[in-house]
Amino acid sequence: MTEPPARPTQRDIARRAGVSTATVSYVLNGRRGGAKPPPEETRQRVLRAVAEVGYQVDHAGRSLRRRRTDLVALMYPAPSSPWSDRLAEQMQAGAAERGLGVVALPQGEAASGDAALRVLRERYVDGAVLLPDCRVDPAELTRLAGRGLALVVFDDHLAPDGFDVVRQDRARACRAAVEHLVASGHRRIAYLAHPGEDGWDGVRSVKLRGYRDVLAAHGIGVDPALVLPVADSRPAAYAAVRELLRRPDPPTAVLSATDRAAIDAVWAARDHGVEVPGGLAVAGIGNIPEGVVITPALTTVGARELDFTREVARLFARLDAAAPLPGEVMAAPWELIVRASA
Amino acid sequence: MTEPPARPTQRDIARRAGVSTATVSYVLNGRRGGAKPPPEETRQRVLRAVAEVGYQVDHAGRSLRRRRTDLVALMYPAPSSPWSDRLAEQMQAGAAERGLGVVALPQGEAASGDAALRVLRERYVDGAVLLPDCRVDPAELTRLAGRGLALVVFDDHLAPDGFDVVRQDRARACRAAVEHLVASGHRRIAYLAHPGEDGWDGVRSVKLRGYRDVLAAHGIGVDPALVLPVADSRPAAYAAVRELLRRPDPPTAVLSATDRAAIDAVWAARDHGVEVPGGLAVAGIGNIPEGVVITPALTTVGARELDFTREVARLFARLDAAAPLPGEVMAAPWELIVRASA
DNA sequence: CTGAAAGCGCTTACAG
């Protein structure tokens, strides 16, 4: 009785069951084109051997031969959010039906952002959904799609090019949020920014740009002291807003690049004894479910529903398609959702 | 001039540069054992061909040959949290230094939970860190480790067995939280549970068990109406606590399985005109940074620091090790952190 | 200095 090898292969199974590796594979995966699978007796022998040594298929061997990985990814700028969680959940549901795996690729700072991209480039996955604000060169997307990677990309400017583009029209929505604050009489409006947002390229910094452009359009000077890079951290946002309110010339309104930070801005104001929206109006961006239940309910911009059914279906349609699908534009426009906080 | 193939291989590069595939590989990856790499002139020809066709290495081919994937995973029960985000960030930092990729595997409900496991079983990755409460059969971990997968597992009971185990002693910490509430005079204590926590196996349901056991030890009956499955959703927690406070016999304290939900419990109480902790004491579990800044600061149990340096280092040490490392126990005990909310 | 060849683990068209 020899020890089972550390990582048994089909060759080991074949030897053990006294059959060829072809038969092992046929038992494990069936045969294509309606050919008859091995008879029950052979089948049992093979399955017994599989169980005895605890055989698991090796992905590298299978992928190399099949020319696909049976893995899909979702990429999003870190940190995670109700949106990335929801997308992961919906992708997993669809993937489970097809026997695929799902991996998440949170894109962090420079170096690791590129590492996430490498997972796509080197074909660890068959396809991916890219949430807004991922740092990816458009030319790279075209190349990846040209190489056969199934891609659904949230972006408001990119032209589809072998991949699908989901248009949220975030710039218009963000401008609407600022317009709303200005129309309510606010002139000193703070902005809770993503860290580093100032240095983002023009396409990605729609939020900050909406803030600046609308204020400028109304002849309101932007006070740099009112732009704070705290939108990705709830505690940082809370602390920053409390500090803001202690200043001699506090803002009368806050726009936040994330609902998460906006919600903490609301708490910060209230803890400071400042009424929302009376003493401080607060608007978020993103429309997460939490904004509905807090008091006052959060005014925000975003998609009405936390739902990616269509986008996920499109990714799987791409994967299933025999011939490459043409790139398509899908509209999922953000809206201004006025509730009680501003 | 022929079109570059859809997905060029080293063979295409070799043809284009008039060299062998061996030379292509040597140029791209260098040679081992101090052998001289190809001379500059050849190098340039190869690199030019690589650039021209936009060659990218194919992971399946490379992995099959190298017997490693250069990918590591972190697995955690969905949804994501400041903890999973932080671990992802720290893993990415370490991985980037080594040229590895990092994928996140949020473990959702039954079917997709198994899909996440498949990524480990079928060797999509070389190693993984498993955060607490992942649904994985211990025998499976032993088998995976035996197959050479590098594994660092957060678990309070498992014996290390070819993999490392991080002990947080969560049961003791959770009991301490309940003891703290009872010692403060509370008898009607609500519990915000993970959905389905009731059906979890004994090892995983340390939080709920701590709640029940300590109450029982003090002769306090557990009112099932005070156990609400809302800990994984902030809006659900908020709504549930408001509803709780409208009841004729509201609890005087709330313990939440997550700090996230605990924080929303605080807001819910305050929005209801109930003082915290005076009218409702609130304690969380997990110690996320947000709990420090809210008012009142959140009483909780958890690790003092949001830091996985040691665990991540251990994973990479395992990956780097020439011979399999023995399994090790690492202590990272949770503590009761009494702040102002309870 | 460079190439021909073997082989990683799998799948599958083909021959017997």
Place this chain on the structure above:
DNA sequence: CTGAAAGCGCTTACAG
């Protein structure tokens, strides 16, 4: 009904 063999893309010990 079953097996021998080719080949997916890569790396590397070896021969020339």
